Amino acid sequence: MIDLNAVKQKARLIVADSVHTNFSNYEVDEACEAAVNILVDSLVAVRSHLITSRADLERDEDGGFALPDDFVAVDRVRDNLGRTFDYRTRIDRYETYCIEKGRLIMQPDSVAVSLSYFAKPKIEVQDDGIMTLDLPEYFRDPLSRITASVLGNDYDAAESLALKTCLTSRVREVGRYPLPPLWGGYDRYA
């Protein structure tokens, strides 16, 4: 969990405005929201597991599947029979899906869908006014710097910073890549 109020205060510190005389709270709130969106886009770009979520969708009366509210991007689509579906711009054969107007469209033989997707992390406002973002604490400092870049109107810097952060976080998630067995022999590194 990241305390977004701490992120905003840190962002003010970076842009030398801890006395609140240059930027309004409104500007910092908006910049922080933009920074979260930029970070989420980058997490999707590196296909980070930190924001993957799962939902079981039921076919609605219009014949499609309504996507979850926090949906950002598809990770994997399976149906109740365990088949994995591929993306097409239109469904011209079985075991494919497409997305039209925010709804998942598939051939009529699939009844229920297990959707693995990238979800926007939840922002929660507690009673004492503290706002939290559902991401690891590790992102707190980068998020402050991204917010500061947005406040300085430097979106290029914000985006490259977000991507760099997400690539690093991807390394953290994956850990050590297993080495392939050499000479086709036994697996020395297992």
Place this chain on the structure above:
Amino acid sequence: MPSKTINDAAIVIRQRVNDNDKINYTDEEIVADVATACRYLSQVLIARKSPEMIAVEDVVDYAAVPENFHSFVGQWPVWREGLVFRTSTGANAVTVRYWATRGQGLSSLTDVIPFDEIYVDAIVTAACMLLLNRDEFDTTKEQSILQALEALAPGGAAK
């Protein structure tokens, strides 16, 4: 906290401009010049982004602009159209922070100078300059004193 009255300042001013016997300058002139000096000082402090000049107000659409409104601190979903504020939030109040000027409505010797005591020297010097200038004395010295006092005022990042 503001504690000095214009009368306190007037005593010092008369000493400075060598008019203890109230021959050269009337009380009204001194009150007017102290008021001008206060308004001038508030503009200087706002230009230096001194946090003490910030005021807070809840604003709804078409709310009247306060008399002491100078400009917004940063940006808000609120803008000014002549004598009223407009907001993009309609009847929902937005709490805005704005730079507020001081020194409006000062008219008598018993009025309190709306600044901390630390600024009274700057106000006295500025008022002396205005008075001496009327008689076309050389105010270069006062000018440089005032500039030195202005440079000492807080502002910008916290120091």
